[in-house]
Amino acid sequence: MEAPQIGRSVHRKEGRAKVTGQALYVDDVAPAGLLHGVTVRSPTARGIIKGIHFHPTVDWDEFTIVTAADIPGVNRVKLILDDQPYLASDVVNHPEEPVLLIAHRDRARAEDARRRVTIDIEPLPAVFTIDDALARREIIWGEDNTFKRYRVNKGDVDAALAAAEIVVEGEYETGAQEQLYIEPNGMLAIADRAHGVTVWGSMQCPYYIHTALAALFGIPAQRIRVVQMETGGGFGGKEEYPSIIAGHTALLAWKSGRPVKMIYGRVEDMASTTKRHPSRTRHRTAVDRDGRLRAMDIDFIIDGGAYCTLSPVVLSRGTIHAAGPYSCPNVRVTGRAVATSAPPHGAFRGFGAPQSIFALERHMDRVAAAAGLSPEEFRRRNFISSGETLAVGQTIREPVNMPALLDRALALSHYREKRERFARENARGGKSRKGIGLASFMHGAGFTGSGEVHLRSLITVEVSREGAVRVLAASTEIGQGTNTIFSQIAADALGIDCDDIEVARPDTLDVPNSGPTVASRTCMVVGKLVETAARGIRHTLVDSGYLSVLYDREHFRAACERYVDAFGALRATSQYQPPSGVTWDDEQYVGDAYGTYAWAVYVAEVTVDLTTWETRVDDFVAVQEVGKVINPTLATGQIEGGVAQGIGWALYEDVVWREGRMANAQMTNYIMPTSMDLPSIRVYFEEVPYPNGPAGAKGIGELPMDGAAPAIFNAVADATGAHPTHLPLTPERLMSAMETIGA
Amino acid sequence: MPDRRSVRLTCTLNGRRLSLDAHPMARLLDVLRQQAGLTGTKEGCGEGECGACSVLLNGRLANSCLTPFAHADRATIVTIEGIASGDDLHAVQEAFLECGGAQCGICTPGIVLAAVDLLERTPHPTEHDVRAALAGNLCRCTGYMRIFDSVLEACRRLSASRA
Structure with missing residues (x-):
């Protein structure tokens, strides 16, 4: 038997290909006869298409041109409400909406031709803010500009607020955030009536694309093939939008009869594809003189952009996380996703939770102050414990020890000593101020509510006669470590080495649908299926008498050979079954919102420059409980990367909107953290095994996006005495926050 | 794309002398990827911000998306494909x-x-x-901490191999 692989920092499976430049991303392949596709987009936020003009100096016969009229099937992206067209035909509903596709063998000629098409649009009034959407002077979607509403209700909030000794109100806003994967979106397609449609590309969710293409072309699903190429980052940004790019590329291939590649430039990718939903959250919180929460009244609104896309599920996660890891007898959360005339906002690491958690954790510091308590003592008095119930009615069954996470985070960051010292030093004056702040939070792993039950994810493990093991799943490696952790999980379940496991490239021709690579579900949910199927193989070999209970690699290979010779094939399939006792009621919106949660306390230390109003993060401590850690190096990398994105979201990453269009869609003026901007990010794990995860693991990917922004804002408040509420906290915003307190 | 305005330039690419044909103002990035078939050099932004297209040009780190092909004339260029020695990875890669x-x-x-x-x-x-040294190379996944560790570890390995 091999030594356990789980818990070791096994090297990344595809690491060698990545560090040598051999890994193939979609733009690295170019089949013979290739055409390059480009997209002509709406110049206007909203209006009626009156005509499309092709500049007469171009010989258009050289180009393949696709409009909505060329679509063989349904011109709607299949997702939730199917309200978004692949190509606008009569009206446009946001800037950059795709209208027309062009392909040519010379990429530069295709690019030039794009600029020589004019779309005439008669403008209609548009809606650019959450307030305007709510005001309903202009109805741009449905009856009331609202994609989805949720209401969570526990106890009697109105009575508790009326009886309260202390009530604290606050309003918080977050801006859009660009995922900014370093590899822009791209697809390659070959398609014709005889062979069906095949696409290769950069993606998180092969089967989302598979389903979407079948509807777009109106052909049977078995004639669609989707293959993931090496993917240069996703963070949610390659969850739903790649279905559109795959569709466009395949439409051009279908019409031209040639392979077509479509690679987005950076500006096009930033301006046209999804971003994190902007949000506004209002809190009214009642607390008693002992600093115990009595009521939380939360109004959470996200801006979904022009089409529904994933907004209902983003809203759901944000709504459920809005009341945080606290025990409160009376909670009301009203969640709404509204329509504006911006490109649709979509999935981005955290999926609504970072927005509502930012508001809550900034607000909790203000409630603590009103109750006369320190931020840490106030939280300690209100943390949820095992056996208590969240606002959605979920009773926490697993052990949870938020006070222990808090103590460890405070000790590692020297929080108390620094808080006192900074207060003394700040009082002496000078050109900068220092502060330290914290956030405590949780993040649910897996799809929300009944999502996993509906997905019914499937994976297969197959073993060759030579004992080579392949894991077949549609779960994608996008940098987070899917290939490596699946290998570790399968290796331990089979008692062999990681190097003897191959994780198949996601190709819908080969792999079953293990669901999308989203929602912190790959390790916990799909990894558990890998563990179950691999154990099934081992039991099969042992039960058939070919393998003894203790064995080595050679015994394993011999057993596989004998089994395959006798029975023809050795494979096991595993399908998701909800853990016993986990239930969710979609109608009432109550129950076990997630199988389990990861728990965390983050501490940020900052310096604010009083001349420039720049904020710098000097130190960052991230303490979390994520169940068993499968691969410490990969897990640490997940946390560090998520914290870095959180720091960017908090301080630097400001999407500037002009009439629904991103005005700074370049890396030159949309600023993400560089190696010079980040503090040491110090990561610590508590490991409490979760019985329903593989080897006890929970989800991890989204959690670190939740805590950095509120911890930083609370540290800035500690440093300056200001009450910053609007994210990102650019120098301009901090300066105006300081002016409101008369500093 | 060789066309009428193409020029033929000779350079040393990953230790090998060779001639390449392209427009003098073509991006070195495109020439490397399309003419030389070296796709390890990546395009992230096309405007010199992200550093995914970095190559060593005459011993200096350069953004190949901003470098005209004309600068390759008689130059020594090293791309990622030229860092390992056969199957032996460079200490930085390890x-x-x-x-x-x-x-x-x-x-x-x-x-x-x-x-x-x-x-x-x-x-x-x-x-x-x-x-x-890494300030011109953006990474969105790691938060850079593992990269700093990697570079310092490579430094230790190189020192040990020199000792």
Whole structure:
């Protein structure tokens, strides 16, 4: 038997290909006869298409041109409400909406031709803010500009607020955030009536694309093939939008009869594809003189952009996380996703939770102050414990020890000593101020509510006669470590080495649908299926008498050979079954919102420059409980990367909107953290095994996006005495926050 | 794309002398990827911000998306494909595997080149030196911490091999 692989920092499976430049991303392949596709987009936020003009100096016969009229099937992206067209035909509903596709063998000629098409649009009034959407002077979607509403209700909030000794109100806003994967979106397609449609590309969710293409072309699903190429980052940004790019590329291939590649430039990718939903959250919180929460009244609104896309599920996660890891007898959360005339906002690491958690954790510091308590003592008095119930009615069954996470985070960051010292030093004056702040939070792993039950994810493990093991799943490696952790999980379940496991490239021709690579579900949910199927193989070999209970690699290979010779094939399939006792009621919106949660306390230390109003993060401590850690190096990398994105979201990453269009869609003026901007990010794990995860693991990917922004804002408040509420906290915003307190 | 305005230039690419044909103002990035078939050099932004297209041009780190092909004339160019010696990885590449310096991998070729460049000029860098040397190479996955560890680990390995 091999030594356990789980818990070791096994090297990344595809690491060698990545560090040598051999890994193939979609733009690295170019089949013979290739055409390059480009997209002509709406110049206007909203209006009626009156005509499309092709500049007469171009010989258009050289180009393949696709409009909505060329679509063989349904011109709607299949997702939730199917309200978004692949190509606008009569009206446009946001800037950059795709209208027309062009392909040519010379990429530069295709690019030039794009600029020589004019779309005439008669403008209609548009809606650019959450307030305007709510005001309903202009109805741009449905009856009331609202994609989805949720209401969570526990106890009697109105009575508790009326009886309260202390009530604290606050309003918080977050801006859009660009995922900014370093590899822009791209697809390659070959398609014709005889062979069906095949696409290769950069993606998180092969089967989302598979389903979407079948509807777009109106052909049977078995004639669609989707293959993931090496993917240069996703963070949610390659969850739903790649279905559109795959569709466009395949439409051009279908019409031209040639392979077509479509690679987005950076500006096009930033301006046209999804971003994190902007949000506004209002809190009214009642607390008693002992600093115990009595009521939380939360109004959470996200801006979904022009089409529904994933907004209902983003809203759901944000709504459920809005009341945080606290025990409160009376909670009301009203969640709404509204329509504006911006490109649709979509999935981005955290999926609504970072927005509502930012508001809550900034607000909790203000409630603590009103109750006369320190931020840490106030939280300690209100943390949820095992056996208590969240606002959605979920009773926490697993052990949870938020006070222990808090103590460890405070000790590692020297929080108390620094808080006192900074207060003394700040009082002496000078050109900068220092502060330290914290956030405590949780993040649910897996799809929300009944999502996993509906997905019914499937994976297969197959073993060759030579004992080579392949894991077949549609779960994608996008940098987070899917290939490596699946290998570790399968290796331990089979008692062999990681190097003897191959994780198949996601190709819908080969792999079953293990669901999308989203929602912190790959390790916990799909990894558990890998563990179950691999154990099934081992039991099969042992039960058939070919393998003894203790064995080595050679015994394993011999057993596989004998089994395959006798029975023809050795494979096991595993399908998701909800853990016993986990239930969710979609109608009432109550129950076990997630199988389990990861728990965390983050501490940020900052310096604010009083001349420039720049904020710098000097130190960052991230303490979390994520169940068993499968691969410490990969897990640490997940946390560090998520914290870095959180720091960017908090301080630097400001999407500037002009009439629904991103005005700074370049890396030159949309600023993400560089190696010079980040503090040491110090990561610590508590490991409490979760019985329903593989080897006890929970989800991890989204959690670190939740805590950095509120911890930083609370540290800035500690440093300056200001009450910053609007994210990102650019120098301009901090300066105006300081002016409101008369500093 | 060789056309009427193409010029033929000779350079040393990953230790091999060769001639390439392209428009003098073509981006070196495109010439490397399309004419030379070296797709390890990546395009992230096309405007010199992200560093995914970094190559070593005459021993200096350069953004190949901003470098005209004309600058390749009689130049020595090293891309990611020229860093390992056959199957033997460079110490920087080994350290990236060991320390988790690569995640999605798209920035990795450029960052490996930036690290090789740093360690050639500064064999014993401080963490600040590492941060400054990588400031032109954006990574969205790692938060840079594993990359700093990787570069410092590579420095230890190189020192040990020199000792």
